[in-house]
Amino acid sequence: MPFMETQQRQDKLPPIKYTKRVGHLFEHVRDMHNLKEAIKDAARHKRKRKEVQKVLEDIDGHAKLLQEMLDEETFIPAPYTMRRINDGIQKKTRDIAIPRFWPDQCIHHAFVRVFKQIVLHSAYPFSCGCVPGKGTHGAKRAIEKWIRKDPKHTKYVLKLDVKKCYLTMSHEELRKKLRRRIKDKKFLRLADRIIASFQQPMATHERLLPEIDAAGIPVGLFTSPWFCNFFFQDIDHKVAEKTGTAHNVRYVDDMVLFDSSKRRLHKALEFIQTEVEITKQAVKANWQVFVLSKRPLDFLGFKFHTNKTTIRKSIMLRISRKARTIARAAYASIRNAHAMVSYVGYIVNSNSQNLFDKWVRPFVNIAQLKGVIADEDRKQHQACVTV
Structure with missing residues (x-):
């Protein structure tokens, strides 16, 4: 066996x-391979920025600097830039x-590349928000399967969500949960520094709270979805084990439970409200318990009926407007191409073929839009290979 290959195997972490x-x-x-990959991950779709190009020109040198920063614990997060956006297919207004x-972003990616393994190892199977391989369509597939194969135990539906989940998450409660699962003190100190780097008053110029009372993880940070999924893991498992409901799914802060008993769902609601209050959060007052055969479940942009899945009317209107916008333009921008292909994903994954034929197909060529995206991805890949 060549010496270099032997050396690489010896250097590989267990x-x-x-x-x-x-x-x-x-x-x-702090492993060098992890740090180099983290820099590449953080640079994705940002390669045109001068600050990013500077780092990519010397990945080895910057990975070494990150390693020293982590080893000596000298990383100090800078204040974040706050921006208001219209997020997702539903265009919700969010401050990110x-x-x-x-x-900062490079360290966040290096941290998550390790932390996500802990989260995924103990995750509830139907916790789908921001989880690779699951996401919106993973939750959709599970719900459709339950409705199709188990109509008796999907007769009633409980739908609820946690009020301002990210911005009310207690730093102290999150740290306690981390310490119950992880014993590596240096890793925990890095997590503490990332958690403490944000408080909601920073965005509104109000008084900062003592860290023991502080709350809020920011929408926009690469670490936040992973902290959120980790935070709710205990509740996920308790709901599955103690409430007796037939089927449960969670997408970030939205929960949907199915059962044959309305009474059992109401008891499950009380249980969830109590558990959420223990972590210093609250369930929104707009929770609903209803009969699926009389009213479809409106969740994740889809409407789940007993015999079909459609998309929300407001989303269909947005899709048709985007199709006409692209048709009027001289060329399809990468942004519009991404948006339209994402929208079409909703159509092809629902019973909406007639809507597609009427409002989308006459205006846009989906294959051409995918070609625009593929060209951009190829450029991004070549940039990473070059460095």
């Missing part, structure tokens, strides 16, 4: 051991936090 409390995580974060690329 896999994470999943005991009751996991240790030896920081060494995976944008950290500087170097070194």
Whole structure:
């Protein structure tokens, strides 16, 4: 066996051991291979920025700087830039936090590349929000399967969500949960620094709270969805084990439960409200319990009926407007191409072929839009290979 190959195998870190409390995580974060991959991940779709190009020109050198920063614990997060956007297919108005690329985003990616393994290992199977391989369509497939194969136990539906989930998440409660699962002190101190780097008053110029009373993880940070999924894991498993409901799914802060008993769903609601209050949050007052055969479940942009799945009318209107916008333009921008292909995903994954034939197909060529996206992805890949 060649010496270099032997040396590479000796240098490779052992896999994470999943005991009751996991240790030896920081060494995976500060590993040079992890740091280089984190820089590439953070640079994705940002390669035209000068600050990003500077880092990509010397990945090895910057990975070494990150490693020193982590080892000496000198990383200090900079204040975030706050921006208001219209997010997702439903165009919800959100205030997002944008950290500087170097070194903040690079460290966030290095942290998540390790932390997500802990989250995924103990995740509830139907926790779908921001989870690779699941997401919106993973939740949709599960719900459709339950409705189709188990009509008796999907007769009644409970739909609820946690009020301002990200912005009310207690820093203290999140730290407690992390310490119950992880014992690596240096990894925990890095997590603490990322968690404490944001408080909602920073965005509104109000008084900052003592960290023991502080709340809020920012929408926009790469770490936030993973902290959120980790935060709700205990509740996911307790609901599945203790309420007796037939089927449950959670997408970030939205929960849907199915059962043959309306009474059992109301008891499950009380249980969830109590558990959420323990973590210093609250369930929104607009929760609903209803009969699926009389009213479709409106969830994730889809409407789930007992015999079909359609898309929300407001989303269909947005899709048709976007199709006409692209048709009027001289060329399809990468932004419009991404948006339209994403929209079409809703149509092809629902019983909406007639709507597609009437409002989309006459105006846009989906194959051409996919070609625009493929060209841009190829350029991004070539940029990464070059560096």
